[in-house]
Amino acid sequence: MRVSKFSGFRLVREALRGHRGWTPLWRNPEPQPTYDIVIVGGGGHGLATAYYLAKVFGQTRIAVLEKGWLGSGNVGRNTTIIRSNYLLPGNQPFYEFSMKLWENLEQDLNFNAMVSQRGIINLIHSDAQRDAYRRRGNAMLLSGADARLLSREDLRDLVPFLNYDDARFPIRGGLMQPRAGTARHDGVAWGYARGADALGVDLVQNCEVTGFRTRDGRICGVETSRGPIDAGKVGIAVAGSSGRVMALAGLRLPIESHVLQAFVTEGLKPVIPGVLTFGAGHFYISQSDKGGLVFGGDIDGYNSYAQRGNLPVVEDVVESGMALMPMIGRARLLRSWGGVVDMSMDGSPIIDRTPVDGLYFNGGWCYGGFKATPASGYAFAHLIATGRPHASAAAYRLDRFARGHVIDERGAGAQPNLH
Amino acid sequence: MLIPHPLLGPRDAQEFTYLGDARLLARPDGMAEGAEAAFYDYVYLRNNPAGVHRELWFHEHGDRSWLVVTRDTLTHDILGAELATDVVRRERPR
Numbered sequence: 001m002r003v004s005k006f007s008g009f010r011l012v013r014e015a016l017r018g019h020r021g022w023t024p025l026w027r028n029p030e031p032q033p034t035y036d037i038v039i040v041g042g043g044g045h046g047l048a049t050a051y052y053l054a055k056v057f058g059q060t061r062i063a064v065l066e067k068g069w070l071g072s073g074n075v076g077r078n079t080t081i082i083r084s085n086y087l088l089p090g091n092q093p094f095y096e097f098s099m100k101l102w103e104n105l106e107q108d109l110n111f112n113a114m115v116s117q118r119g120i121i122n123l124i125h126s127d128a129q130r131d132a133y134r135r136r137g138n139a140m141l142l143s144g145a146d147a148r149l150l151s152r153e154d155l156r157d158l159v160p161f162l163n164y165d166d167a168r169f170p171i172r173g174g175l176m177q178p179r180a181g182t183a184r185h186d187g188v189a190w191g192y193a194r195g196a197d198a199l200g201v202d203l204v205q206n207c208e209v210t211g212f213r214t215r216d217g218r219i220c221g222v223e224t225s226r227g228p229i230d231a232g233k234v235g236i237a238v239a240g241s242s243g244r245v246m247a248l249a250g251l252r253l254p255i256e257s258h259v260l261q262a263f264v265t266e267g268l269k270p271v272i273p274g275v276l277t278f279g280a281g282h283f284y285i286s287q288s289d290k291g292g293l294v295f296g297g298d299i300d301g302y303n304s305y306a307q308r309g310n311l312p313v314v315e316d317v318v319e320s321g322m323a324l325m326p327m328i329g330r331a332r333l334l335r336s337w338g339g340v341v342d343m344s345m346d347g348s349p350i351i352d353r354t355p356v357d358g359l360y361f362n363g364g365w366c367y368g369g370f371k372a373t374p375a376s377g378y379a380f381a382h383l384i385a386t387g388r389p390h391a392s393a394a395a396y397r398l399d400r401f402a403r404g405h406v407i408d409e410r411g412a413g414a415q416p417n418l419h
Numbered sequence: 420m421l422i423p424h425p426l427l428g429p430r431d432a433q434e435f436t437y438l439g440d441a442r443l444l445a446r447p448d449g450m451a452e453g454a455e456a457a458f459y460d461y462v463y464l465r466n467n468p469a470g471v472h473r474e475l476w477f478h479e480h481g482d483r484s485w486l487v488v489t490r491d492t493l494t495h496d497i498l499g500a501e502l503a504t505d506v507v508r509r510e511r512p513r
Contacts, residue, residue: 243467254463256439257492302437303492305469310420310495312433345463401463414462417437 006110025190026070026197031204031226035063037384038222038231040209040245042066044075044185044370045362046237047192047203048377049384051109054199056378057385062201063231065224067208071189074240077307077339078370079262079296081275081286083120083180084145087136090395090407091348092143097392098375099145099179105374111191114184114289119274121150121159121174123324129279133175140177150174158273162325169280169323180275182286188373212249212359219358235360235384237376240340241305242363249356253363254345254401256416259304259338260296260367261313265331267291276324283320285328293331295321299343299367301417309338341367346406347419351379351389352398360384361398366419422476422488423500434480440465441473441487444507469493475503 004010004023014021037053039046042064053059066072082102084095106113124130130149137147151173152164164171197203204226211223212234221230238245246253268291275286285295297317300309314336321328344350344364349372351362362380365372379393389396395407401414412418420432447457472492478484485503490496 241469243465244469247466252460252464252466254465256465256467257469302432302490303439303467303472303474304495305492306495310432402459416439 006112025194026203029202029204031063031065031207031224031229032202034061034230035202036061036232037063037235038229038233039064039235039237040222041073041236041238042070042193042203042205043073043237043239044071044189044192044373045239045365045376045380046235047071047189047196048373049235049237049362049380050201050203051192051196051199052378052381053385054196054201057381059385060200062196063229064196064201064203065207065209065222065229066203066205067225069205070193070203071186074339074341074369075189075373076186077262077337078185078367079284079286079294080182080185080288080370081120081180081284082115082183082371083177083275084143084371085120085122085136085140085147085175085177085180086409087139088407088409091409092139092145094375094379094392094396095371096140096143096145097378098372101374101378102183103179105183105188105191109191109195111187111194112184113187113191115181116183116289117179117181118286119176119178120180120277121155121176121274122277123162123171123279124173124175125169125171125280127172130173137175146177146179148176148178150176159276161271161327162276163323166323182275182288184289185370192377209245209248212356214356217357219356233358233360233384235362235380237362237380239342239363239365239369242342242361244305246354246361249354249359251354251356255342255364256303257305257340258299258301258343258417259306259309260299260341261309261317261336261338262294262296263314263317263336264288264292264294264334266334268293268331278320278324281320281323283317283324285321285325292334293328299341299417300338305340307338307340341365341369343416343419345401345414345416346408347410347412348407349376349396350398351376351383351393351396353383354398420495420497422486422497424478424481424486425501425505426484427482430478430481432476434478435476435486436479438475438477441475441503441506442466443475444487444503445511471498476500
């Protein structure tokens, strides 16, 4: 397979030749009748899974089946934040593994995913919150991640424009992870797609899975809108639609589908240095390389597959933004959109086998799936190739709810719209 | 979204808080055989349909009644609402 490497030298050469030498990033193959491994879902996680299956675990004859176009779901709808600032032992090592993969992603893929480690700051508004964030910071350090507790004075130097003396929620400091940041979300999907395609993975678009074929309790293929495809193993990575797809295999999940909205303003000059999160409400904001302020907040809170939200949450998110940094009121909102997310019963994801032999499930990412993309793909590939969970994802079992081993960062209980 | 409250007429969905699938009304018997499995199903597993969904909304900033709202999760169209007490009386006559 001919793969042309990207480089500065090549860019100059193409510029001098009128940019006529660029070729498509991946083939657009017809589905074959048989594969060893079929991955359902051509988003970030599915493409990353296929890439690592081929690259790290030496698997061949792999297909990714995508009902729309590659990267048409949540990998193109999120707020692009990458971070590993979790608390619990089942979570934090996984996200730190992901962070380490992000740090070498572009060299690995030879693709500019615009990974920018500009730091994240979680703001502190009370003494109790400082204690909680100090504990979280220590948990991060123990997992090998980085964390810094910032005083109010440190913060004023870094982000002078915040509303420090709000009567209700004064800002007392922050927990910073300097290695966190943002990445170009579509670029991540395209980079993994190009990498997987170059390793021989068939990326089949406009191919919706409509059923599973089993023999003696073992998976033997999938029915699709483009005909049946035999497969030795099938991996599902369709977060947002997990309930719908797994219902085809007769499984009910500890997941509800909810809509999460995101927003971007018109392009502005550089004003926000990294990612900021409001500790008194649910609001997070960063600035894209194009200049738009990218922000979001709570999910709408009711079951939805609509990929659009309603105005009360728009009002709520914007109110939080105004409370945190009043200057945001001068920016004009350019676009808002919604993505459908798998809200799991404990707020943490699932990467595991299923009761159907040879059928593997990856989902329940709540609104935190983007940052997990590399580690999710790696751990899912590990599980599919070896039959054993990757060490970093060993807690993400499907049966953890029945066993009582939930991973509940928020302590909100089995109420998906509170995670 | 406007929820057609059976007693109060159309009310803004913002006045309500959302709990989830109306199947939560049918709480398993904790003393029965197989209660552990039944509660695992009740607490954690959801049908999560794409389409018509019967769900529990609480009129927190209103008359504090529980409603069973029938809503399409693909379009957010609200197809009906009734008092949860009426639903329970109808579906589980004592």
